[in-house]
Amino acid sequence: MLPSVDHGGAKMGEALRRLRDRLAEPLFPLRIPGADDAQRACSEISRQIDDYVLPRLARLDAPLLAVVGGSTGSGKSTLVNALAGRTVSPAGVLRPTTRSPVLICGEGDEAWFADDRVLPSLPRSRGEVTDATEDEGILHLVRCDTLPVGLAVVDAPDFDSVVEPNRELAVQLLAAADLWLFVTTAARYADAVPWSFLHTARDRGVAVAVVIDRCPEGSRQEASEHLAQLLHARGLGDAPFFVLPEVERGELLGEEAIASLRGWLAHVASDDEARQTLVRETLDGAIDSFGERLIPVTRVAEQQDEIVAELLSVVDEASAVAGQGVDNATLDGSLVRGDVLTRWRELVGSGEMVRAVHAGATSTQVTELRAAFAEGVQAMLLAHAAQLVEHVSGRWAQGSAGEAVLAGAPDDPRRVSAELTASVRDVVNGWQDRVTQLVHEASSDDGSPTPDYDAVVLGLILVLVTVTPVGAATGTEVAVARSATRASRKLLESIFGGEAVRRHAATVRRDLQGETHGLLEAEAERYRDLLRRTQVPDNGADRLREVQFGLDAARR
Numbered sequence: 323m324l325p326s327v328d329h330g331g332a333k334m335g336e337a338l339r340r341l342r343d344r345l346a347e348p349l350f351p352l353r354i355p356g357a358d359d360a361q362r363a364c365s366e367i368s369r370q371i372d373d374y375v376l377p378r379l380a381r382l383d384a385p386l387l388a389v390v391g392g393s394t395g396s397g398k399s400t401l402v403n404a405l406a407g408r409t410v411s412p413a414g415v416l417r418p419t420t421r422s423p424v425l426i427c428g429e430g431d432e433a434w435f436a437d438d439r440v441l442p443s444l445p446r447s448r449g450e451v452t453d454a455t456e457d458e459g460i461l462h463l464v465r466c467d468t469l470p471v472g473l474a475v476v477d478a479p480d481f482d483s484v485v486e487p488n489r490e491l492a493v494q495l496l497a498a499a500d501l502w503l504f505v506t507t508a509a510r511y512a513d514a515v516p517w518s519f520l521h522t523a524r525d526r527g528v529a530v531a532v533v534i535d536r537c538p539e540g541s542r543q544e545a546s547e548h549l550a551q552l553l554h555a556r557g558l559g560d561a562p563f564f565v566l567p568e569v570e571r572g573e574l575l576g577e578e579a580i581a582s583l584r585g586w587l588a589h590v591a592s593d594d595e596a597r598q599t600l601v602r603e604t605l606d607g608a609i610d611s612f613g614e615r616l617i618p619v620t621r622v623a624e625q626q627d628e629i630v631a632e633l634l635s636v637v638d639e640a641s642a643v644a645g646q647g648v649d650n651a652t653l654d655g656s657l658v659r660g661d662v663l664t665r666w667r668e669l670v671g672s673g674e675m676v677r678a679v680h681a682g683a684t685s686t687q688v689t690e691l692r693a694a695f696a697e698g699v700q701a702m703l704l705a706h707a708a709q710l711v712e713h714v715s716g717r718w719a720q721g722s723a724g725e726a727v728l729a730g731a732p733d734d735p736r737r738v739s740a741e742l743t744a745s746v747r748d749v750v751n752g753w754q755d756r757v758t759q760l761v762h763e764a765s766s767d768d769g770s771p772t773p774d775y776d777a778v779v780l781g782l783i784l785v786l787v788t789v790t791p792v793g794a795a796t797g798t799e800v801a802v803a804r805s806a807t808r809a810s811r812k813l814l815e816s817i818f819g820g821e822a823v824r825r826h827a828a829t830v831r832r833d834l835q836g837e838t839h840g841l842l843e844a845e846a847e848r849y850r851d852l853l854r855r856t857q858v859p860d861n862g863a864d865r866l867r868e869v870q871f872g873l874d875a876a877r878r
Contacts, residue, residue, distance in 0.1 A: 335379060337876035341612070341869040342371040349866075351856040352626050353726040360622040363615055366497060369443070370608060373498035377440045378605050385431040385472050386591055386600070387440065389495045392505035393515060394480040397535035401505055401566070402426065402477040404575035405584065407468040411477040412451060422458050423495055424451055426466040427474035435463055435474060441498055459491065473591035475503070482515055500604050501529045501590070508537040508545050508565075512552065524557050525614070527607015529590075529600045532563040533583065539567060562586055609873070616870060623863035629723050630858055634850065640713040641846035644706040648838045651702050651789075652831050658790045662698055663806070665691040666786055670806045676813065678779045692782050696754060700746045703838055707738045707845050714849050727852050735852065742845050749837050757781040757830050764818060764826060775817065783810045788827040789834075 345368040350357035378384065390398045399411040402424065411424040423444075425435055436446060444461040451462045461476075469475065478495040479488040496502060502523050506516045511534050523530045532553065537545050542565050549563050564583045569575055577584075590596045651657055658666060669675040669687055678685045715736045718724030728735045761784060762777035787810050814823045859865055 333876040334873075335376065337869075337873040338371050338375060338379070338609075341873050342368045342376075344865060344869045347859065348857055349859060349862055350622065350626060351858050352629060352723040354622070354626055354629060354723050356618070356622040357626070360619045363619050366493065367612055367615060369494055370497040372443070373441045373494065374500075375605065375608055378500070378601065380439075381434075382598075382601055382605075384434050384440075385427060385474050386500045386597065387435075387474050387476065387498065388501040388503050388587065389476045389478050389499035390503045390505055391478045391481055391492060391496050391519065393482045393510065393513075396480075396505045396507055396510070397566075398477055398480075398505050400569070400575060401503070401533060401535065401580070402475055404577075404580050405469065405475055405587075406464070406466045407574075407577075409574070410451065410464045410466065422460050422462060423479065423491065424462045424464060424477045425474055426464045426469060426476075428467060428469050428471055429465055430471055431474055432463060432465060435461075441495075443494075459487065470588040470591045472597070473587055475587075481519060496523075496528075497608075499528065500601060501531065503531050503533060505533045505535055507535050508541060511545070511549060517552075517556065520558060521556065526611040527603055529604050530558065530561045531583075531586065532558075532561055534563065534565045536568045537565050542567075609877070612873070613870060616866060620863050620866050620870075623866055626723075626858065627861060627863050629721070630853065633718060633724055633727070633853060636717045637714055637846050637849045640710045640717075641842055643713070644710040644842045644846075645839050647706045647709070648703065648842065649835055651706075652834055653789070653791065655790045657695070657698050657702060658786055660698075662691065662694050665694060666806050666810075670809045675779070675783065675810070679775050679783075679813065679817075688779050688782060692754065692778070695782070695785065696747075696750045699750045699834075703746050703750070703841060704738060704743065706838075707742055707842060710842060710845055711736065711738050714846070718849070727856060730855060731848075731852055735849070739845060739848055742841055746841065749841060753834055753837050754781065754785070756833060757785055760784075760826060760829065764822065780814070780817070783814060784823070784826055784830060787811050787814060787823075788830045 345364040348361070349364055350361045374387075390402055392398050402411045403409050406426050410426055427435060434440065436448070441461060444459065446463055447460050448463045448465075450464060476495055476499075479492045481489060481492040481496070483489045483492070496519070504516065504520060504523070506513075510516065511532075520530065520532070532549065534545055534549060546563070546565050549565075550559075553559055553561055553563065564580075564586075566575060566579050566583075569579075590600055665687070669678075669691060674685065674687055678688050715728060718728055733739065758777045758781035761780045787807055790807050811823065818826065
């Protein structure tokens with residue numbers, strides 16, 4: 323255990339607020355095992371800091387808050403009514419009987435609970451409660467002169483309620499207590515459910531008193547001895563316990579029946595040493611518990627970080643593979659096969675290419691070849707984009723987290739985006755136009771301007787030579803590709819010179835690769851953006867450790 327809380331330290335309050343704020347964030351948006359429990363634990367700790375730790379840290383002398391908790395039908399309202407000396411927490415017709423908590427305290431203590439210093443998320447009402455089924459989730463404040471000064475008692479909802487909001491409210495109230503008054507019955511005090519809550523109290527250092535309600539007169543001694551054994555065996559041997567008799571439904575417990583309990587409550591409320599000990603132990607215990615409670619939370623955060631890294635690595639891998647595929651296509655001659663190669667061969671073999679260069683007007687054959695080549699580049703790009711999409715969506719869908727991220731996409735993440743499909747034509751045409759401009763502005767090796775040839779035709783020839791290394795084609799296409807490339811390169815070198823042709827070819831290839839990589843990267847970014855849309859925190863485990871270390875440092 324860390325050193326006890328420096329209860330007056332501003333550093334402690336600031337560290338707690340940082341922890342609270344961090345835990346209040348949506349830390350676990352991915353659908354992974356343990357995420358729901360981890361987020362729930364974060365919410366409970368964050369709420370406990372607001373509901374109990376910060377208010378108590380600010381005012382150690384504020385009234386004690388004793389929360390009466392227990393299972394359905396255990397007699398919590400009966401006990402609270404007995405302490406009040408009248409019916410202040412009526413039981414509704416429907417179970418669970420306590421749907422909205424009732425807080426009783428003396429007039430001098432009412433101001434502490436009337437505003438939002440304690441349990442700030444619960445709205446308040448004042449005055450007598452007549453129907454416990456109304457105004458669910460409201461903290462009803464009832465003035466009661468039978469309680470000692472410095473003590474308030476809350477009748478909480480059932481912690482085993484069939485209504486989930488009631489169970490959550492019970493847990494919230496118990497987390498805000500200086501003291502748990504745990505109520506069970508003679509028939510159920512050995513059940514597992516009550517003891518799970520008592521173990522929680524023990525682990526968090528909360529002061530606990532146990533009340534066995536509705537104990538038949540002849541069984542009180544036996545129940546007392548058995549309960550003492552159970553408490554001792556479970557590490558709660560110091561917890562006081564009280565055994566109350568049976569009463570008729572609706573009848574108040576007599577003052578004699580609760581005299582020992584009332585006396586003990588008066589002692590812890592009025593005795594300075596007892597009070598300080600109880601407050602310090604409960605406050606220290608609450609803060610001590612955060613570290614243990616956050617261990618499994620941090621493990622889940624680590625798992626989420628690993629899953630995020632894995633999902634992103636899938637995207638990076640797919641993008642790299644697609645980019646390499648495009649680069650290979652600009653080097654291996656695959657862009658000038660089939661129809662493109664046939665048209666090119668015809669232009670070279672017929673002499674039309676040389677005539678077109680000198681004609682000053684682009685022929686229909688050149689225009690058709692240029693369009694066919696552009697369509698081939700577009701098809702190549704779309705094919706590699708489709709492979710990227712298939713790879714990412716397929717791998718992501720293998721895990722529940724990735725599948726959930728895909729399900730949140732605004733479009734179909736298993737298909738190439740409409741944006742890429744629409745932009746491919748413009749990107750390729752723009753690249754071809756830049757090649758034409760490059761040729762138009764190009765000079766020869768000796769720096770002299772080139773003659774006024776048709777730049778569109780020369781640009782097309784330069785592109786075809788750039789993406790068609792001799793020997794790249796296979797089968798019957800080898801001789802055709804070699805012949806067309808040799809003739810085309812010879813023509814270019816006669817105009818620009820060999821060094822200039824090599825320089826321009828490198829520029830053309832880099833430009834094409836840059837444009838295509840940009841398109842593929844934009845497609846990969848779709849998936850990174852899907853992850854960002856989930857608002858999963860970067861380095862979530864480290865962010866949790868950071869605020870925990872800050873709290874530990876403030877306590878030293």
